[in-house]
Amino acid sequence: MKIVLIGAPASGKGTQARLLSEKYGLVHISTGDIFREILKGDSPLKDEVERYMNNGLLVPDELTIKLVLNRLASDDVKNGYLLDGFPRTVNQAKLFKEQTDIDYAVYIDTPYETLVNRTVNRIGCPNCKKIFNKTSYNSDECDNCGEKLVSRADDNEETVAKRYNEFKTKSYPLVEYYKNQGKLISVNGDDLPENIFEILKSKIK
Ligand code: AMP
Numbered sequence: 001m002k003i004v005l006i007g008a009p010a011s012g013k014g015t016q017a018r019l020l021s022e023k024y025g026l027v028h029i030s031t032g033d034i035f036r037e038i039l040k041g042d043s044p045l046k047d048e049v050e051r052y053m054n055n056g057l058l059v060p061d062e063l064t065i066k067l068v069l070n071r072l073a074s075d076d077v078k079n080g081y082l083l084d085g086f087p088r089t090v091n092q093a094k095l096f097k098e099q100t101d102i103d104y105a106v107y108i109d110t111p112y113e114t115l116v117n118r119t120v121n122r123i124g125c126p127n128c129k130k131i132f133n134k135t136s137y138n139s140d141e142c143d144n145c146g147e148k149l150v151s152r153a154d155d156n157e158e159t160v161a162k163r164y165n166e167f168k169t170k171s172y173p174l175v176e177y178y179k180n181q182g183k184l185i186s187v188n189g190d191d192l193p194e195n196i197f198e199i200l201k202s203k204i205k
């Protein structure tokens with residue numbers, strides 16, 4: 001099975017990606033994580049990627065699709081995968097469709113106020129990807145795997161507004177794109193993660 005997840009920053013994509021990939025045995029591939037790995041190393045792409053990410057802008061489609069296809073060439077994705085944060089533009093989706101067809105596009109529809117609140121309070125586990133909210137979680141260690149939790153450099157109010165704007169203008173058209181192909185599952189993101197997960201399980205065959 002191949003699933004893509006669509007949603008604004010902090011819409012709950014990462015959490016549902018983790019739950020769905022566990023449930024269906026899919027490899028969780030996050031393009032944001034791929035880019036964050038590049039920033040940690042000394043890749044020749046580092047400066048370019050950093051410029052876009054730190055300004056809340058999308059990395060160009062050509063580079064993004066190249067990295068995704070490179071990742072999908074690995075053996076471990078043979079039994080299916082879940083793409084978290086890709087495609088982010090209709091152009092990326094079309095380029096991707098030339099390579100393969102997906103089964104479902106899951107859109108998590110979350111109100112802007114919720115996104116801002118979640119983003120500025122978000123801390124996440126770099127190991128198992130579990131996400132926590134600082135207002136309700138009083139430890140700096142992951143309760144799932146014990147790793148030290150980290151905040152993301154681009155999780156501040158100013159960058160969130162830009163990322164949201166990028167989402168609305170460039171990514172939101174994907175909802176119509178996949179709806180027209182009969183692949184869209186849309187869920188309300190302003191709900192508890194476990195409720196959203198239940199709805200998704202009932203719709204995924
Ligand atoms: P995320 O972790 O999905 O919120 O992504 C963090 C940042 O990585 C985004 O703000 C973009 O700068 C970049 N990024 C992630 N996925 C993509 C993509 N599919 N296309 C372009 N840029 C991306």
